[in-house]
Amino acid sequence: MALDKNIPAIEGGMPVRDNKVYYSHQDINDDDINAVVGVLKSNFLTTGPKITEMEQKICEITGAKYVVACSNGTAALHIACMAAGIKEGDEIITTPITFAASANCGLYCGATPVFADINPETYQIDPADVERKITDKTKAVIPVDFTGATVQLDEIREICDRHGLILIEDAAHSFGSKYKNKMVGSIADMTEFSFHAIKTVTGGEGGAVATNSKELYDKLMLYRTHGITRNPEFMGNESDGPWYYDMVDLAPNYRITDIQAALICSQMDRLDKFAERRHEIKKRYDAAFSKLPQLQIQKEIPETDSVRHLYIIRVKADKLKIDRKKFFEALAAENVMCNVNYIPVYYFSYYQKLGYKKGLCPNAESYYDEAISIPFYSALKDEDVEDVIAAVTKICEYYAL
Ligand SMILES: Cc1ncc(COP(=O)(O)O)c(C=O)c1O
Missing domain, CATH: 3.40.640.10 (Type I PLP-dependent aspartate aminotransferase-like (Major domain))
Known part of the structure; x- marks a missing residue:
């Protein structure tokens, strides 16, 4: 029986792509x-x-x-x-x-x-x-x-x-x-x-x-x-x-x-080119993800004109049947490799030993529970961008509450 591409790969369906798209990569010429x-x-x-x-x-x-x-x-x-x-x-x-x-x-x-x-x-x-x-x-x-x-x-x-x-x-x-x-x-x-x-x-x-x-x-x-x-x-x-x-x-x-x-x-010497490509990808991600109620997209203050370094989706716990960990694993099963930026610094054992306690910064902590950094770099090809969007959309729709 052919695998169903509408079912997330993690549930036994077909992944959006065969090879991995990485979270980041240098752009060397x-x-x-x-x-x-x-x-x-x-x-x-x-x-x-x-x-x-x-x-x-x-x-x-x-x-x-x-x-x-x-x-x-x-x-x-x-x-x-x-x-x-x-x-x-x-x-x-x-x-x-x-x-x-x-x-x-x-x-x-x-x-x-x-x-x-x-x-x-x-x-x-x-x-x-x-x-x-x-x-x-x-x-x-x-x-x-x-x-x-x-x-x-x-x-x-x-x-x-x-x-x-x-x-x-x-x-x-x-x-x-x-x-x-x-x-x-x-x-x-x-x-x-x-x-x-x-x-x-x-x-x-x-x-x-x-x-x-x-x-x-x-x-x-x-x-x-x-x-x-x-x-x-x-x-x-x-x-x-x-x-x-x-x-x-x-x-x-x-x-x-x-x-x-x-x-x-x-x-x-290529900073302007890098910035332009990052702007393009951000625009494409923003357009696709703003339509998904399961996601929160980062807002920027109007005073900033940003060369984006990271693109983060927040997977909303109250709109999904799965948590961030399962979402992250589902993306990996689709061959979309992600990261989390960042673990609140005071969660680290070194800081805990210094006496810092969880609960210090509630907004930071709930952000951490929902954040996933998706592939974002100037060398990312258009087809990779579309595959990332397809994978995120598939997981959001399948697990929507
Ligand atoms: C926000 C922030 N500050 C400081 C650093 C430290 O930079 P480096 O890795 O070049 O030492 C990093 C590095 O990743 C960073 O993301």
Whole structure:
């Protein structure tokens, strides 16, 4: 008997497609490959000219005055916290719906991460809850432009200014996005970018901090590389000669290689193309999924013009016979491979051991119970997009309440 294509594969029906469509994939062309090979044939594998070129390009794209490239987005967040002077006894406020690094950067400096809840429609940190969570120990707010759409930057900036707090924007998802026509990277005191393998622009790994402050820039440069400087202006010791450098503070080695920087530079040349393709896919998904009452689609604030990094469907528990786990498994049976972004950070056992308890951020927790990130990347073909839509629709309709 032929398998029925209307019955989900997980129930013994025919899957929408034979081969897997993955949740994410890099978009690499011959220019990228040649850029990397060019570095391999050059004199510098690290601390060379490609790093300066990468920093200048990010300045041009974002409008930031200064950029410090580093090994990854986590390193970028850490040196941003160090440059902000965050230390033991301080608190930083961030969202639980993020990758662990957004909170861990506070822990690295001995500070305590405090979690503010999200808006249930945009899934972004809620400025009103940020304000409620401020204490006399709060030093910085680290909002995350979740999925690439920006947070309410004006509201958060105003709260930071009123309370004398540093604003470190975690823009790991939002390279190329705008807020009120201003590029992300030119707005916060410091903005962190990630060029991890699944980001819009990638170097495999890679990160950067953008700032308009010369003072912060000088500190970031120091903290990227061991707290070591060759600049006589910042040395604690008299120079012994042209070879001399001084270590004036304790910091890790967070340098990026020229190999990664070359790939990131080459990828940045196609940022507009990547953004256009991501916009197209988002539009197609929005049109299909807004017709399905079993799903909630993420809202973006009108001030944001987003280069989307993730596309999330929320499977509504009150409109479906199955829960998120079964929905996720049903998609995998249809050969649509998905992910969940994110597990609330304070659910992790490490955070639980530190004393964080479930129930802290109810909106974040109910979001987590329903969220699925579906395949979304610029290299996704039109037929893949249509297959993802067919699989999601089939599961929604079959299990509709
Ligand atoms: C929101 C967010 N912040 C920070 C990071 C850390 O970036 P990286 O992986 O480059 O260290 C990520 C990475 O995936 C992220 O998604």
